[in-house]
Amino acid sequence: MTSHRFPPAACxxxxxxxxxxxPWYAGDPGATRFSPLxxxxxxxxxRLRPSWTFHTGDHRERPxxxxxxxxxxxxxxxxxxxxxxxxxxxxxxTGREIWRFDPFSGDQExxxxxxxxxxxxxxxxxxxRILFVADGKLHALEARTGRPIPAFxxxxxxxxxxxxxxxxxxxxxxxxxxxxxxRDLIVLGSTMGEGPRxxxxxxxxxxxxxxxxxxxxxxxxxxxxxxxxxxWEGDSWKTAGAANDWGGMSVDEKRGLVFLALGSPAFDFxxxxxxxxxxxxxxxxxxxxxxxxxVWHFQTVRHDLWDYxxxxxxxxxxxxxxxxxxxxVVQVTKTGHVFVFERETGKPLFPIEQRAARNxxxxxxxxxxxxxxxxxxxxxxxxxxxEASVTDISPESRAHVLxxxxxxxxxxIYEPPSLQGTVILPGFHGGALWGGAAFDPARxxxxxxxxxxxxxxxxxPARTGAGFPMDFTGYHRFEDQFGYPAVRxxxxxxxxxxxxxxxxxFQVPIGEYSELRNRGLPPxxxxxxxxxxxxxxxxxxxxxSKDGKFRAIESATGRILWETQLPAGGYATPASxxxxxxxxxxxxxxxxxxxxxxxxxxxxxxxLP
Amino acid sequence: xxxxxxxxxxxxxxxxxxxxxxxxxxxxxxxxxxxxxGRQAGxxxxxxxMACHRxxxxxxxxxxxxxxxxxxxxxxxxxxxxxxxxxxxxSHRRHHVGGGIACETCHGPVASRDVLARETDLSMKAxxxxxxxxxxxxxxxxxxxRY
Numbered sequence: 001m002t003s004h005r006f007p008p009a010a011c012x013x014x015x016x017x018x019x020x021x022x023p024w025y026a027g028d029p030g031a032t033r034f035s036p037l038x039x040x041x042x043x044x045x046x047r048l049r050p051s052w053t054f055h056t057g058d059h060r061e062r063p064x065x066x067x068x069x070x071x072x073x074x075x076x077x078x079x080x081x082x083x084x085x086x087x088x089x090x091x092x093x094t095g096r097e098i099w100r101f102d103p104f105s106g107d108q109e110x111x112x113x114x115x116x117x118x119x120x121x122x123x124x125x126x127x128x129r130i131l132f133v134a135d136g137k138l139h140a141l142e143a144r145t146g147r148p149i150p151a152f153x154x155x156x157x158x159x160x161x162x163x164x165x166x167x168x169x170x171x172x173x174x175x176x177x178x179x180x181x182x183r184d185l186i187v188l189g190s191t192m193g194e195g196p197r198x199x200x201x202x203x204x205x206x207x208x209x210x211x212x213x214x215x216x217x218x219x220x221x222x223x224x225x226x227x228x229x230x231x232w233e234g235d236s237w238k239t240a241g242a243a244n245d246w247g248g249m250s251v252d253e254k255r256g257l258v259f260l261a262l263g264s265p266a267f268d269f270x271x272x273x274x275x276x277x278x279x280x281x282x283x284x285x286x287x288x289x290x291x292x293x294x295v296w297h298f299q300t301v302r303h304d305l306w307d308y309x310x311x312x313x314x315x316x317x318x319x320x321x322x323x324x325x326x327x328x329v330v331q332v333t334k335t336g337h338v339f340v341f342e343r344e345t346g347k348p349l350f351p352i353e354q355r356a357a358r359n360x361x362x363x364x365x366x367x368x369x370x371x372x373x374x375x376x377x378x379x380x381x382x383x384x385x386x387e388a389s390v391t392d393i394s395p396e397s398r399a400h401v402l403x404x405x406x407x408x409x410x411x412x413i414y415e416p417p418s419l420q421g422t423v424i425l426p427g428f429h430g431g432a433l434w435g436g437a438a439f440d441p442a443r444x445x446x447x448x449x450x451x452x453x454x455x456x457x458x459x460x461p462a463r464t465g466a467g468f469p470m471d472f473t474g475y476h477r478f479e480d481q482f483g484y485p486a487v488r489x490x491x492x493x494x495x496x497x498x499x500x501x502x503x504x505x506f507q508v509p510i511g512e513y514s515e516l517r518n519r520g521l522p523p524x525x526x527x528x529x530x531x532x533x534x535x536x537x538x539x540x541x542x543x544x545s546k547d548g549k550f551r552a553i554e555s556a557t558g559r560i561l562w563e564t565q566l567p568a569g570g571y572a573t574p575a576s577x578x579x580x581x582x583x584x585x586x587x588x589x590x591x592x593x594x595x596x597x598x599x600x601x602x603x604x605x606x607x608l609p
Numbered sequence: 610x611x612x613x614x615x616x617x618x619x620x621x622x623x624x625x626x627x628x629x630x631x632x633x634x635x636x637x638x639x640x641x642x643x644x645x646x647g648r649q650a651g652x653x654x655x656x657x658x659m660a661c662h663r664x665x666x667x668x669x670x671x672x673x674x675x676x677x678x679x680x681x682x683x684x685x686x687x688x689x690x691x692x693x694x695x696x697x698x699x700s701h702r703r704h705h706v707g708g709g710i711a712c713e714t715c716h717g718p719v720a721s722r723d724v725l726a727r728e729t730d731l732s733m734k735a736x737x738x739x740x741x742x743x744x745x746x747x748x749x750x751x752x753x754x755r756y
Contacts (some may be wrong), residue, residue: 061695062695063695063696063697063698063753063754064695064696065754066754110647110648110698110700110702110703111698111700111703112698112750112751112752112753112754113754114750114754115754170746171746171748172746172748172749172750172751174750192748193748193749193750194749195747195748195749197747197748199748463738463741466741474733596695596696
């Protein structure tokens with residue numbers, strides 16, 4: 001019984017046969033986003049062309065929908081989620097629809113449905129299930145037919161708002177990244193409000209895949225008597241929200257460990273009502289997958305005030321240390337850091353320094369005195385915003401930004417939010433975002449879609465009687481008068497890091513604005529919303545850029561070897577699989593989303609002629 | 610003042626008076642229907658107007674213009690006064706039909722105006738203030754897809 005269809009060791013030996021599937025959201029239990037397929041390689045990738053395009057038929061332009069889904073492929077069937085969160089099974093070789101399931105019954109066209117990054121597969125004998133979450137409900141479907149499984153929960157559904165060890169009433173609660181399976185459990189994170197108003201806690205839970213019953217819960221905001229409880233002053237643990245895993249998890253099946261990447265506690269930008277370090281906010285946590293008990297943890301940001309969530313699951317890798325293999329856990333962050341830990345103990349494999357951080361002058365706030373920073377690898381995103389950071393794409397843009405900067409606080413990373421307005425860089429989209437990182441085991445190389453876009457965060461006193469002391473003016477990108485980021489480009493990049501040495505291999509811009517290119521500017525890159533995958537063919541595949549292109553990049557050099565225009569922005573992470581002897585690379589082209597380009601409803605699969 | 614309002618009148622393709630029509634007994638929903646899914650309160654097609662104006666003031670040059678839109682099956686190119694950002698979910702059905710919120714709350718005293726102007730604040734802050742006052746949720750997900 002396993003949803004991982006072949007043991008990892010066998011995969012390495014039988015690369016041509018196994019991993020023809022893409023059975024997990026991030027490729028495999030270790031979330032490496034790596035495919036051992038190599039039919040498509042550096043010498044023939046220029047011949048890649050669309051093999052089929054599947055239209056889900058449910059995108060919408062106002063408000064714009066998006067697709068963040070990475071489809072999974074089991075056998076010859078692909079399972080995907082659509083812009084309005086329908087689950088659809090299609091033939092992986094042709095894109096022909098087999099079945100679809102709509103989790104929203106009745107007329108619900110006039111409401112926000114959120115986003116979804118895909119589904120989870122589980123099997124035991126002939127019992128094969130698709131598990132996914134929409135609207136805060138965990139659904140179990142028959143993989144063959146798409147029909148709900150009546151014996152699971154209540155008629156195939158578990159209401160995730162229940163059984164959370166806190167009554168969350170009507171507070172928003174959902175799951176956007178697919179859960180992970182370990183034996184007969186599905187482990188789920190969550191997403192919720194992160195504003196100044198009440199929000200649900202981000203406790204992580206495991207449910208029985210057969211019955212839907214809760215099997216364990218890990219309090220990410222610890223209860224009395226639990227480790228870390230003392231990091232929440234007073235009774236703040238009772239009301240504080242979030243500290244949630246919204247970017248996914250990874251699983252070490254052999255060791256029976258599940259690895260969490262937790263987000264910031266709420267309210268994101270003022271911690272006066274949650275004084276203390278706020279464990280397990282912003283922490284990598286290793287849990288016993290069978291029981292939910294903590295094995296080790298590391299907090300990457302203490303008492304977060306910048307929305308520096310860990311936005312993506314830890315990646316499980318094997319490194320070479322002193323000529324010997326060493327199993328490790330790698331966490332990329334919005335702050336532009338790469339933390340590397342020994343897998344069983346959590347011991348850092350590169351030194352981590354505690355650097356002094358500035359205190360806040362906002363009433364009621366008390367920042368952490370220090371923040372952890374890895375000495376190696378070097379940060380892959382700029383560490384703060386100064387006058388030297390200001391855009392240079394034109395004298396007009398530079399002058400405009402410099403004038404605005406006079407009124408804003410700025411400086412090194414971890415400059416606290418203020419009533420004056422503070423420039424936040426790395427920004428709310430990283431550094432790294434939910435696209436995370438891909439790892440090529442043969443090259444020991446980590447590939448990270450990287451953003452370099454500053455934001456401005458301004459706090460304001462809350463209105464009288466609000467029930468909380470501080471509010472904020474919203475999420476505002478720091479831009480020039482033409483809408484380009486206020487920082488010197490490149491604004492979106494692919495970073496490659498050799499994890500054995502800790503050295504950066506390359507960093508290349510990804511994406512472009514045609515009007516800036518026509519002005520003779522070097523490639524600026526664009527903000528990247530989506531992830532990369534690596535393949536044994538020596539390639540990294542990446543969409544994510546605002547120009548709507550899908551690219552193949554040489555793993556060894558960072559050279560773009562092939563690119564094509566998608567029908568809409570590819571704001572998702574691709575997948576690669578093989579069916580009937582042919583390798584495919586598929587990506588969703590859903591547009592919309594944070595890049596706010598025209599929406600689409602396509603999944604496009606590419607192959608060689 | 611006359612010049613000011615005249616400019617506004619001629620910014621619209623026809624000098625339509627909400628005051629006159631409300632005074633004649635028409636209600637908002639008689640013209641601005643909530644077609645499924647009910648996110649938007651629609652603008653009436655010219656045929657809807659002509660159902661009455663085939664006989665009422667049929668000699669007016671403006672009604673002749675209106676009849677032309679109907680004949681050519683073209684929508685009247687009204688200039689929108691209120692338009693929310695395209696990343697906002699707002700449902701007229703949920704607020705008006707479900708929540709019982711009067712049209713005037715968001716659109717001002719339309720029934721007493723010959724010429725419409727944007728009279729109310731439909732900023733995010735105004736929406737959130739109203740949600741606070743009515744104990745409606747102010748979580749991001751309520752109005753925005755969380756990406």
